[in-house]
Amino acid sequence: MNTPKIAAMVGLATSLFVTAGAGAAEYNFKLHHFLGPQTPSHLETVAPWAEAIEKASDGRVEIEIFPSMSLGGTPPELVGQARDGVVDIVWTVNGYTAGLFPRTEVFELPFVHRNDPKATNLAMHDLFEDELRQEYKGLEVMFLHVHQGNGLHTVDKEVRSPEDVAGLKIRTPSRTGAWTIEALDAAPAAMPVPSLPQALSKKTVDAAFVPFEIIPSLKLEQQTNYQIEGADQTRFGTLVFQMSMNKGRWDALPEDIQQIFKDHSGPEWLAHLGQVWAENDDEGIAQAIAAGNTHIVLDQAQTDAFEKALEPVIARWVDEATKSGIDGEGLLQKARAAIEKHVE
Structure with a gap:
């Protein structure tokens, strides 16, 4: 610096x-x-x-x-x-x-945080x-x-299964996001969110993991055609x-x-x-739909398929945390219990 x-x-x-x-x-x-x-x-x-x-x-x-x-x-x-x-x-x-706040990362993991920013x-x-x-x-x-959690925004790929993600180059701002992308056999591209519109327009990435609330600010409805999330607004991790x-x-x-x-x-x-x-996320996806984009909400079976595909991400975090002297499994269980306590 x-x-x-x-x-x-x-x-x-x-x-x-x-x-x-x-x-x-x-x-x-x-x-x-x-x-x-x-x-x-x-x-x-x-x-x-x-x-x-x-x-x-x-x-x-x-x-x-x-x-x-x-x-x-x-x-x-x-x-x-x-x-x-x-x-x-x-x-x-x-x-x-990346890696500076490994304990706090547990709250970013897919299917640890699901869809409730207040609870997390x-x-x-x-x-x-x-x-x-x-x-x-x-x-x-x-x-x-x-934030509400990472939805998947794709330029031209309709996604309904983990296999549909394979081979895409996907923007992420975090290492847990990169692990999520790698677990789906895709390629992570690290960048801060202000850089995303240019990356999409130049086709240097095919998709992005970002919340829906940022759609209006970055005009992502102009750069993408599909917005994907799981059943009951379940997301693919958060920040x-x-x-x-x-x-x-x-x-x-x-x-x-x-x-x-x-x-x-x-x-x-x-x-x-x-x-x-959460309310800003609702407004963001509404803007994308109004622009003619396709909002894909996975059914429960499709969401469960993503959860199974992303189990290695959680295991990877536990392993990395344990190697660095953190009780990874213990902290994971504490995080899940603390979130569940606040779910309404």
Whole structure:
């Protein structure tokens, strides 16, 4: 990461994105993320969270949001930017830094997370202190959350069985996603989601694992013809996102300011996020259907065939975790139980 270059760009980016009254607060934070300012992620996750904290602080806190990597660097560098103190807070995808958060990966696995972001969000919150915190050194995690889950978007291939996926080149942002693709005898292509439209238009990928909520932002209905998911909205895994602050910056805050951040990052917020991301997914698939795309919902037998085909992905994660000193099987069972606890 070119830290001096990124730091030098802060002044310019501030002039573009600083909110009114910057500098008047006692505690000013720069929040950096990779998606555009008109995406649902920015408008319904990042911005409302920052605004709620500012309001609760009675003006003592100000959070300047810098979308679209406007402070420089690439999405995989966001975690490092927060750890190094180049920025104060980042919202990013864990999978962009492959292998850095192996314990948290358990929640991304296909048929561990199925179709309920609220349940998975709350499950991660339940297990965070005892099982996950240790892998976020240099960071103070505000919250972790997931999206509805990965649907399969194909350019011109109708998919109803694992065999239909074989041979496709498929975009994924994470190593668990890559394992899923490999288990289906397809070829993974790693890339952040902003790069996806160009990759589809240039035919460098045939398909992508992404949620339906991103369809309007990236205009994926123009690049693909088929959107596929399992029975009862079952998905092929998911992604974990984190909102994290530089640990040194966090430790220097007074307890009352820390408490404001905690109050707006807990179970109530995580349940709300789960609902928001599920609703955004419904809106995304509606747009694709309105554009004439084909929405394929697998029946239960077809979904079961994918679950069986993807069992090796879970076994691979357990094996990788065990080799690195993690009780993979134990954590898998804890994750499943925690999710099930919150399914309504």
